Amino acid sequence: MSAINHEERVRHEGLREKIMTAEQAATFISHDMNVGMSGFTGAGYPKAIPAALAERMKAAQARGEEFKIGLLTGASTAAECDGVLAEANGIKMRTPYQSEAALRKQINAGETHYFDMHLSHVAQQSTFGFYGDMHVAVVEVAGILPDGRLIPSTSIGTNNAWLNNADKIILEVNSRQSLLLEGMHDIFDDIGVPPYRKPIPITTPGERVGSPYLTCDLDKVVAVVLTDSPDRNSKFADPDECSNKIASYIIDFFHEEVKKGRMPANLLPIQSGVGNVANAVLAGLQASPFENLTGYTEVLQDGMLDLIMSGKMTQASATAMSLSPDALDRFNANIEELRKRIILRPQEITNHPEVSRRLGVLAINAMIECDLYGNVNSTHVMGTNMMNGLGGSGDFARNAFTSMFVSPSVAKGGAISCITPMVSHVDHTEHDVMVIVTEQGLADLRGLSPRQRAQKIIDNCAHPDYRPMLQDYYDRAAQTAGMQTPHILSEALSWHQRYVETGDMRVKKGLALAV
Template sequence: MECESLRSRILDPYEVVEKYIPKTGIIAFAGMAGTSLPKEVPKALHDYISKTGEKFSLVVFQAGSTTPEFDEWISSVTMVMRIPFGGSSRKLREAVNTRKFGLFDMGLYEHSRWVRKGIYLRSIGRIDVAIIEAAGITREGYIIPSLSVDVVPAFIESCNKLIVEVNLLRPNLTGLHDIYLPATGQPIPISRVLDRIGHPFIKCPESKIEAIVLSKSEDATPLYSGITQTDLRIAENILDFLNYEFSRDPNLKDEYTVFQPGAGPMSSALARKISELPTSLNIWAEALSTTWIPLALSGIVKGVSSSVLYTLPGEAEYRSKLYEEIEEVKKCVVLRPYEVTNNPEIISRFNTVSIQQAIEIDVYGHVNVSHIRGNMYGGVGGSIEFTRSAYLTILAMPSTTGDLKTPRIVPIISHVDIPEHDVDVIVTENGWIDLRGLPPVERAKAIIDKCSHPKFKDLLYRYLEKAKRQGGHEPIDFEAAIEFWNDVKDIAAQY
């Protein structure tokens, strides 16, 4: 906090809640992948409501996925609406699935674009207060973002008033960020992962900054599980496919090939294997775990562009590494707004190899990432933005649930987020299949053969045969799908 003129606005978080959080209106919290979410103000808000019993009826805008801790804090708010999903606690999911409040989920590039272009303003209203975490404020009053840039610049641009939590635990992050927001009609002048085309800070009129809170809280661990044996096998199969593909596709060897390595434990498992590739990769991601930092520092990965650097459970050592070697990190890592990282313009410009995860995939390759039989499980995040524009889209998931009782390759999925047209390769712990150029029935056979779990393979073939009797280019049979699920129950009961 080097800005003299703003020093008088440093307040206790409880006071901030009393003075500046409206009882009704629209509030926005930045931070995603559990990283650089505001912590002091949400906690104080929770305390304030517990103590006073006052009611806050708010529309809550977010940037992406939060932490259970954060969700607990803001669960005392009477939610009017929440945009986008980004919740990570069972409690929040329950509230969403019992429709206690409205939830509007959407892609993240578009979310930022809508914030800036006034789409929400006209349909829902103006953001009264945005609350962001920063790594610092410069002498000139410029905001140094923290470890997640996400939608921060768009919130700052569009809100009435801003509250900044300066996190004193962060090292000097000045120079890590590249703050640029696309201008309508103008090309985004990025040709390399490490290109810097904007400013290192976010400029915000001082008059907008209502209060500053000093924080010494580290991010809570995001709700990811540890790496399982299945994750490792999936990572091996991804590597097996990539090695094959790198040997036959000369485009992947060019300097414009970028890699988006998925999220969570699978991405971490992949980080352990990636040095086996013959080429050192550029990373162009929406969210990257700090697992990848040592790889960037050692040159196994060439350059990294991401919107957030998050740390997985049990991997605090990588965050420490990031903090300790921050000056070296700045040479090989750039953090950007997700309106840039997830921008179709850039994703389509590069030879982007994108790895995405799924809840379930049907035999033709349609993908569900969000809902199980109507119940929200996860937000779509950037998955729909990367898969459409990528050069090569890989969908990776275990072929069953963890208890092996429920197949995840199924006849018909209950929600389609990513259509078959966007899916090039499917990888499970059982193998991989390249679907490019295969007609639907061939695709179904190949997916069942290479990727499904042996326990459910026969049932899936049986479904396909029944569906084929219905005829058509891409045969489906709703009744046979219901039979499939009955048979699955019988099989599961045997274990």
């Protein structure tokens, strides 16, 4: 890195003296330490330290020594972080969310302990020592000011908590992140601790209540590492017919809610999970008559950026930006205007129940499967294998004005029905699920008893190849007297067992599907 960039990015004289290589900085991390790293959905994670640390782990293991760490982040990172550490067999414990194939394999093999949790809980539980001491924090920033304040990167996540809680701090200063990010962030963490919690004074998505900068005890900073590397920036697939159908049902639902006077003409703040279906919904809003939209969400992705740039959305609050390469180019080309309309906050604030309930967010999140009564599984395939994690879906679903869960009605070419008699794992109970949407239709479950919910989900959301099977199961279950929630316990999970044994939930294979 050039001397000009060096002086521009690290303007604190004392911290300049602590600039070193990633290899040197990684020596501050030892076996059995808990390490808090920045990063949220492939944005703002450290790029150099994990690779250097992985090499130290491999060298130690070659000597017959054990070298594993407990790894905590805001959410998922990328191959350069979770990936290299997993490949080095160096993660003994992981929380709260991950998405790398190598790490997922180790978790499901029982080689890495993983505990899944609501993202809004991470900062507080770490602060109170639920996971042990935080030995080292590794946090990416865009720059360091002369007084030591830190210009955050493309995600906040739990960075403020890591900086506060860690015994030692390593800063990665990434020159690939624009210095014009300065001013976009809103770091509010002065909320106190129970029983003396303070209110979070956010009453609109665009309201700023904190500081644009991260701060830390500069005496705890043991190393500054200079990097010049991009975020993961995965490209989203173009919305397919299935995603577009799901989006159209949601847009129609919004129209009806406005017509009935339940929402204002510009809707309520939108929270959208990450993925192609979520982007399709946001693209659908782009073509809708709704104006002056707002967003209060975890992750700002392509679809929401496009809404902001077109003027459809006036303000958006998130904890991270997860943009495709093309979208990132558009963001950087318009950053001076966009930083006035986009706010990045700590995830303890973006995901906090108090704010979601006050603002009345419209929560739209993905699911793996849903059962006849509206219980949702977001995390486990066939009830046993972890996919990625709960993320913030539970934070929003329980506290939303309207909580929606979306999925194609079938998976694996039709071999799996995403509507089942009973879910194989429960992340969101029926009490937190108001609307289910597939490409087959939308089931509004509000105010319905379990029996009413079941028929609505079968009629509106199940794939035609599975609808008769679901109806048969429900009809036979409902014949048993005295059951509020009819189930045939000996059959409730038989679909999953059939898939495990035969590779298909259907009784007969080879049925043609028209998704």
